[in-house]
Amino acid sequence: MAGARVFPGGSVDDADRGAGAARVVLWSGDAEELPWRAAALRELSEEAGITITRPEMEGPVPEGEALFFALAARGAMLDADRLHYLSNWITPAGLPKRFDTRFFVAAVAAGAAARTDDVEVFEPEWVRPSVALDRAAAGAWLIELPTRVHLELLADLGDVDAILSHAEAADPKPVEPVLVSDPDGTIRVVVPGSTSRSETVVGR
Numbered sequence: 001m002a003g004a005r006v007f008p009g010g011s012v013d014d015a016d017r018g019a020g021a022a023r024v025v026l027w028s029g030d031a032e033e034l035p036w037r038a039a040a041l042r043e044l045s046e047e048a049g050i051t052i053t054r055p056e057m058e059g060p061v062p063e064g065e066a067l068f069f070a071l072a073a074r075g076a077m078l079d080a081d082r083l084h085y086l087s088n089w090i091t092p093a094g095l096p097k098r099f100d101t102r103f104f105v106a107a108v109a110a111g112a113a114a115r116t117d118d119v120e121v122f123e124p125e126w127v128r129p130s131v132a133l134d135r136a137a138a139g140a141w142l143i144e145l146p147t148r149v150h151l152e153l154l155a156d157l158g159d160v161d162a163i164l165s166h167a168e169a170a171d172p173k174p175v176e177p178v179l180v181s182d183p184d185g186t187i188r189v190v191v192p193g194s195t196s197r198s199e200t201v202v203g204r
Contacts (some may be wrong), residue, residue, distance in 0.1 A: 004142045005132065007150070008050075008121065009101070010043035012036060015065035024071045026054055027080035037080035040104050042067055048124055049115035050108060054079040063117075082106045084167030089146050090176045092189060100174075103150060105167050107160050129155035145177065145189050 015021060016038040025038045045051040046063045053076040062070050071077060083104040091098040114124040127135075129151040136143040143151065157163045177189045 001144050004144050004147070005136075006121075006144070006147055007103070008044045008047040010039065010047070010120075012039040013042075013064075015068065016042065018065070018068075020065055020068035020072070024068050024077045025080050026077040029081075033085075034080070036102050037083050037104070038068075038078065040083060040102070041078040041080060047117060047121045050112055052079050052082055052106060052108065053077060084164055084170075085172055086167045086170060087150070088172045088174045090174050092177045092179045094179050101146070102172070105154075105163055107164060145191070149191065 012035050016035040021038040021042075022034065025034055025041070027034050027037055041052055042064075045061060045067060051057060051061055051067075053071065055076060057071075057074060057076045061067050068078075083106050086103045086105050089099075089101045089103070091101075114126065116122055116124045132141065132143065132151050133148070133155060135141040136148065153166075154163055157166055175191060177191045180188045180190050182188065
């Protein structure tokens with residue numbers, strides 16, 4: 001998704017499954033979920049400079065597995081209990097790369113400073129979901145289908161409390177978009193059961 005506006009994210013690394021993560025990730029739910037939440041919190045810290053910890057912590061932190069050891073040395077823990085599991089998307093079959101992606105939401109302090117690594121991610125900006133959608137509609141931002149569908153959901157919910165309540169009640173099932181070829185050769189990504197606004201042209 002080069003050039004697209006995206007949420008912070010990345011892959012579950014071996015370190016997220018290791019003893020270092022288990023030691024400093026505060027999570028009261030199913031232990032099998034811990035690596036996913038460790039990865040989400042680590043990537044958020046690496047890509048956006050926002051580190052959700054208990055107690056709250058100031059100052060820069062290292063990246064990768066070193067983050068877990070740095071937090072242990074400071075007596076802080078990544079607070080995975082503040083993450084709410086919103087949805088699970090799987091890349092359509094037939095594409096060369098496929099991803100099994102979990103989306104989480106969390107409340108952080110208003111105006112929390114965001115920075116990016118300027119390697120994978122650039123130009124961090126806090127915006128309301130509706131503003132992001134308006135910029136995409138105007139052609140100012142490239143927003144791909146998974147991001148757009150989630151922005152639509154967040155915009156419809158309206159505020160942080162409603163978003164968190166929705167996520168707390170969610171029981172995410174895999175969403176598996178499919179590739180559809182039209183008679184004119186246009187290929188669309190279609191989300192089963194969605195409205196037409198959740199379709200996009202990916203090539204001809």
